[in-house]
Amino acid sequence: MSYCxxxxxxxVVMSHEIAHAVAKHSNERMSQQMASQIGASVLESLLFNQSSETKLLAQSVYGLGAQYGVMLPYSRKQEYEADKLGLIFMAMAGYNIDRAVEFWSKMSDSSKSAPPAFMxxxxSDQNRIDAIKKALPEVSKYKKK
Ligand SMILES: [Zn+2]
Structure with a gap:
């Protein structure tokens, strides 16, 4: 999680992974119940926005996700869908969705040297970043007031 x-x-990372779970992308890899439990607990922590607890939970969910195969490749279509849904979750939870562009740009740069496991x-490439930038105005409607 050094990129976080x-x-x-x-x-950005957690809402993206929750989006995969909520959109049932991981249907064949883990039980639906497991996916929704992970999604629910992470989303809850995001919503409550308690910094140290959020980080701890994010780490344990990340480990659990790796164990159950959440961090596996998805299709390009599923990635774009998870990016957009994830942005909506972030906006609803009161996070700065503009940072998503920064995150995926970093990931894109890192692929040229030593990519982290998530990478x-x-x-990430320019197409992905462009798609995220394009989605931002629409997603900002979900921003917590
Ligand atoms: Zn993904």
Whole structure:
């Protein structure tokens, strides 16, 4: 999780993974119940926005996710869908959705040298970043008032 230097960036990763779970992308890899439990607990922690607890939970969910195969490659279509849904979750939970562009840009740069594990299943490129930028105005409607 070294790419998640602060809470907004943790929120980018976690909301993206929750989006995969909520959109049932992981249907064949883990039980639906497991996916929804992970999604619910992470989303709850995001919503309550308690910094140290959020980080701890994010780490344990990340480990659990890896164990149950959440961090596996998805199709490009599923990635785009999870990006957009994840942005909506972030906005609803009060996080800065603009940071998503920064996160995926970092991931894109890191692929040129030594990619982290998350990177290998989540390749980022200019198309992905452009799609996220394009979604931002629409997603900002979900921002917590
Ligand atoms: Zn993904």
């Amino acid at each position: 230097s602060d809470e907004d960036l943790i929120a 290998s299943t989540h390749p």
